Amino acid sequence: MSMSVQRGWNFLQTPGPTNIPNRILNAMHRPAIEFLGPDFINFSDKIFASLKTVFKSQGQPFIYAANGHGAWEAAISNVLAPGDMVLVPETGRFALSWKYMAEMLHVKCEILPNNHREAIRPEDVAQRLERDTEHNIKAILLVHVDTSNGIAADIAGVRAAIHKAKHPALLMVDTIASLMTTDYRMDEWGVDVTVAAGQKGLMLPPGLSFCVANDKALAIADDNKAMPRSYWDWRDRLDKEVFYKAFCGTAPEHLLFGLEAAIDMLLEEGFENVFSRHARLARAVHAAVDKWAESGALEHCAVNPGERSNSVTTILLNKAYDPLELRDICRERFNIGLGNGMGQFMDHSFRIGHMGDLNEAMLFGVLGAIEAGLKLARIPYSAGGINAAIDSLTRD
């Protein structure tokens, strides 16, 4: 596809897709291979095994040629039947989207309301479950990092709340925007079903998504005859007699070649180093925003610093200012793609994605461009955001 003439790199600071490392693109620049041949079967075995490391789980991973919405549907359709009820803590706009999808699949959803500027409270979950004495709530659909507001939920806390309420509901967690930007411990945290996708912390081109199911979830899926499903169906994908069922047909080979490279890169860097790099860069973004915000024209969406994610930062503008103009300037003059506002913040916010293949110098570029963009858009800001970021990064 052709694009307008711009020279130099484009910084893709949307919260997905993210900047793709050249090594991943190279891994995908190769011929297809026999997808029923021995090389691909061995490769596939290796990939499925490595996903257990990624999710810190002994559960069963499933790989879909699909985006994250596909994996959402896969998770719902396997463990829930039409008419089942789920609880959806309102982490932000993505909680509402997952709910919307569940309803299309004839699942009843109850929102556990929250204000989109603070993390959901595990005690709210506990209280609601305690009231559900008949155990009508079959599952909790929980978004780890809500891409709309950049707020991270306390997964372990929610599991503790479920335990406290002695409730059998499944804990289903969407890690699409959190995976490989922050620690995620599926088994330790007692998650039953994890949903994930490739185009964020995994640095892949979009088109690949994942479920991981523990034994409890698999058993429920086995008994779930009521929900029509085939492509997403876990039973079928576990049919060991027929290799290609693992992918319900032709495997998305190239995205898998990319996935192998991504996991290799993450392992070489070390997961802990990956997480601390994301935390370090996120802190620098937060420091820059804090500085700019001294003008009073903008502020962090996430009011509690400790709840801000490693993945994405949402910034609210005073309603006098237009985030679209800022984003257009950043794109057209500075080759920086920023995230749009979403949900209740749609018209007066923008987002900075800072996950995946990112480093300090790239971040200085992004923050410099935003600061220049604020200036050109005549949005008041307190100058020195980058200096604050430099201070943050040289202190760490």
Place this chain on the structure above:
Amino acid sequence: MSMSVQRGWNFLQTPGPTNIPNRILNAMHRPAIEFLGPDFINFSDKIFASLKTVFKSQGQPFIYAANGHGAWEAAISNVLAPGDMVLVPETGRFALSWKYMAEMLHVKCEILPNNHREAIRPEDVAQRLERDTEHNIKAILLVHVDTSNGIAADIAGVRAAIHKAKHPALLMVDTIASLMTTDYRMDEWGVDVTVAAGQKGLMLPPGLSFCVANDKALAIADDNKAMPRSYWDWRDRLDKEVFYKAFCGTAPEHLLFGLEAAIDMLLEEGFENVFSRHARLARAVHAAVDKWAESGALEHCAVNPGERSNSVTTILLNKAYDPLELRDICRERFNIGLGNGMGQFMDHSFRIGHMGDLNEAMLFGVLGAIEAGLKLARIPYSAGGINAAIDSLTRD
């Protein structure tokens, strides 16, 4: 992924995925872009429009991050409700697979039996529909080229049969193995829903699939409340208010970049030239098989020459011989991947894919390797298959 040491090109002559042109891989070797930004939206509009040219249809195309099985499910789940009945002419093994999927989606399927070595007969369809006086049959699921036996069905003939029977059933056609190897005229042939995928005649890495629906099918889908679906849902994908719904979330950008390159290449060559190239190469394969078959140890699966597809040729071996050994030799000594036997022919057949990015010299390479493989596997053959192919190709 690492592979055993082999030098030179690997010929991927499975009936999908196929040999991917370097130009397509290069088109995919680029950064992701803002998928809600103006460049991507313009690009997406262009791609959707170009698909109408590909399918020769004014119907509505849908693009899925999914493989062909996903598009099968998309077609079924939009226009059929649980409990609906469909008729599945038994073109070969893939008709049975599509039926299997429909049944998982709670659709009742009736097979219109056939022998897997001849094309299905439109008059059989007509007769069955005429008996369905209550119009219980909601749709006919028809595979254009069945990848298992390489036989092409007469789509226009089946439409004529439906007309003859004055039956309202939808005609749903799977063009996964036929698209861009042979002419396909969705609107002229009266097809209501087309299913397709990228990794065969479109020469793409696997992971992209398509539905095209005409107005009749779209109207049925609009009214179809009974089937739970979301990712596949056409109504949602046509919601013009929210661009990203066209892809139900993040678009599979890189496969779309590849698709654009593929369509450009096919248009540059000219669709008619693409089809005649495939026909010419298929005839050369058929000539080689005819020559080898003089030994009596092997034969064409498709008994009627006129029913052999442009896409893939299935060859039956006398049961004394092992096609696995032949395929292993071709893979390990000659870098040629051949298709496995399927269905009733599983243990005594192999398949030669000859679709996509293929030319005469590549075909000589494939046929030479198979002839050498037959020799090494001690499968009797009449020598001179390539000479027959040369005669065929220099006559054309």
Place this chain on the structure above:
Amino acid sequence: MSMSVQRGWNFLQTPGPTNIPNRILNAMHRPAIEFLGPDFINFSDKIFASLKTVFKSQGQPFIYAANGHGAWEAAISNVLAPGDMVLVPETGRFALSWKYMAEMLHVKCEILPNNHREAIRPEDVAQRLERDTEHNIKAILLVHVDTSNGIAADIAGVRAAIHKAKHPALLMVDTIASLMTTDYRMDEWGVDVTVAAGQKGLMLPPGLSFCVANDKALAIADDNKAMPRSYWDWRDRLDKEVFYKAFCGTAPEHLLFGLEAAIDMLLEEGFENVFSRHARLARAVHAAVDKWAESGALEHCAVNPGERSNSVTTILLNKAYDPLELRDICRERFNIGLGNGMGQFMDHSFRIGHMGDLNEAMLFGVLGAIEAGLKLARIPYSAGGINAAIDSLTRD
């Protein structure tokens, strides 16, 4: 090759090689072709023609599989004979290197001395030539932008000086570090021989270099029997009877594929826009350095702002500080490669390359990393370099 684990992009801010656009790398990711076949011959004709546009010259371009030193030798060996004398205005370290090479080729060199912190003065050239009443000076070897100190010479002024002195010396200009970063008008400025290379403003992988010769230079080369040469020989390369002589053997096809893409990109952007982008970015670098320099610990090498090039900025450090430590920090912590000190400034300077595929956001990244590096290396600097750059770039 393997490198230490670093995530994100590496910013290559050496003054060559430079950051290579993905489009150029893709253009090179293709098979070789028959280099004596019609496609390559047509392609070659087109490339030679397009070079005339690049150099703004109707002279004869020559393309070498070689680096810039190779083109230096080509220029010398064609128009000069052993024992000939040349004048080398001391633009900086690269003037001395070209002189070194000329001496290895048995050419006598006289340096026209200068202080490496100011541009050479055309009137000095005029005075020296006026003293050369016997016209012993056969040529002037002039570096347009000396990569060592980032100072640009006044080519047109030197030509005027030669005219003033009524001297027949050839004017030979090295544009290796200036081409496509600043305007260069070979014919208008009366340059007889131009030397250039691909890995700087042309954004190519290193390995390609160029000479352009006007009729006067070609005629001298034709008569030059005394200098042994073959690979570099212009007469041989102009032998139209034998196509491959244009490249003296096998053409460096892939670098030429890249060159075509580079020239296409530069034409799409527009040469004037390319030059003004470089000027704009250079001014921003200069503004940042001016700010940092308020501390007194560092300063511009080029004392006269108007003589600072669009290509590279050389910064002198107070001798108390170690530029190596700064460069190591920038490389290891911030993925930024900076240029080493050269010549008399070797031990107390570093260089920022800002040519080629560069934009504002990248520059903010570079300047941010340097500012952070200064801090970590405990080199006193006045904070706010990036703010100065932002001011500069939003003013333009």
Place this chain on the structure above:
Amino acid sequence: MSMSVQRGWNFLQTPGPTNIPNRILNAMHRPAIEFLGPDFINFSDKIFASLKTVFKSQGQPFIYAANGHGAWEAAISNVLAPGDMVLVPETGRFALSWKYMAEMLHVKCEILPNNHREAIRPEDVAQRLERDTEHNIKAILLVHVDTSNGIAADIAGVRAAIHKAKHPALLMVDTIASLMTTDYRMDEWGVDVTVAAGQKGLMLPPGLSFCVANDKALAIADDNKAMPRSYWDWRDRLDKEVFYKAFCGTAPEHLLFGLEAAIDMLLEEGFENVFSRHARLARAVHAAVDKWAESGALEHCAVNPGERSNSVTTILLNKAYDPLELRDICRERFNIGLGNGMGQFMDHSFRIGHMGDLNEAMLFGVLGAIEAGLKLARIPYSAGGINAAIDSLTRD
């Protein structure tokens, strides 16, 4: 560059450049790096060391950004002075080209005549050297495999002849067309200077070439003040004080990245396996040509089977037939690039390159296309060339 529309792979069966493996192209699809930085310096050390393995020599390798002609000039200009005399056994057209270059460098050349259809005879060399009692002959310029006629010279035999004649002449060997297609043992065979290039057996894009010099040659070069040279100069490139002198300026990084991948691939396959693969494929070509030649319209250029190289096969056509027409048909109808005739065979021969990244199936493709081309060009041939190749390859 754009090319005429052809689908599928192009088989580049010229004797250089050759088919480039995707792995090498991927290795080159990456950013440039600091060429004076620690990563590149370590990488460079590794590459220089690995070249000793390639050439089976403890001599000093030199790497040039240049093609093979450049390395020819490098070899001559370092060890020979203007007026020196060399002996050039007339292996074929390339012996004459090397001589032409030596003469341009003011070196006197004496041809040791031969007929271009048989290998040169070591005893002829011995006799000529024995007559040179004053040791005027400073070196012997010997082409290992002459690309024009596909004939391999007996290097060890020539060294034995020199010994026999007790003559001090240097033995300088051009391995451009032989390296990594057949065994080459620089030290064991007593070669003083080896010349090589990347675009043949090393499978690289053109633009890289090599010299290897033993101590005797290095010492002569050290004393050689008379020949003007700089870019090629060995002394300068061995100046350990200044790293970049190893490449006389900017290193051709990307071709070196490709070279690393190439050597890795060759080591993984095993040099002996590489040579035996080339020998096996060459025998199959020879068998096919023998079969076709039964018609009497064509014949092997190399009359003695034992002298035919592993790299390239030259075929002479009866003068009634036009090799250009055959090559045009092969290129335009069959995507096969064949080598042109050269020297005395220019107008009635063509060449099949069979070196580098080649396997059996590719060869069947090439031979099938040539057989089809002979048919279409109405050149009489005895059908069954591929069958002969199949017999040859399944017998081995």
